[in-house]
Amino acid sequence: ISIARGLVNRPPVIxxxxxxxxxxxxxxxxxxxxxxxxxxxxxxxxxxxxxxxKIIPTFRRIYRIRDGVTHEEAGEGRSLA
Structure with a gap:
């Protein structure tokens, strides 16, 4: 229900x-x-x-935080390890 409430007003960012x-x-x-x-x-x-x-591969861009530093994953065929 909270997701539906968040989408109802078509916000620019969720x-x-x-x-x-x-x-x-x-x-x-x-x-x-x-x-x-x-x-x-x-x-x-x-x-x-x-x-x-399991849900990570469903997104176009992926960022991970490791040791306090943000890293962007590679594109298609990206490593999820």
Whole structure:
């Protein structure tokens, strides 16, 4: 419900902190697909903070924080290790 509330006004940016944490794998991927679809349809930026490695490949850009430093992952075929 909180995700739906966040999308209803078509904001320019959606900040999602662990949006899939309480969900099983199938529902988690469904939520991420919805976020990605809304981002494309309404030209909304989606910033997701997660520890869920399964959803990471669904995003176009990925940044990781290691030892306090932010690193951008490579594009297609990026390493997720």
């Amino acid at each position: 900040l999602a902190d662990e949006p899939t944490a309480p969900l099983d794998s199938a529902r988690a991927l469904a939520v991420i697909r919805i976020l990605n679809d809304m981002a494309r349809r309404f030209e909304t930026a989606v910033i997701v903070v997660t520890h869920d490695e």
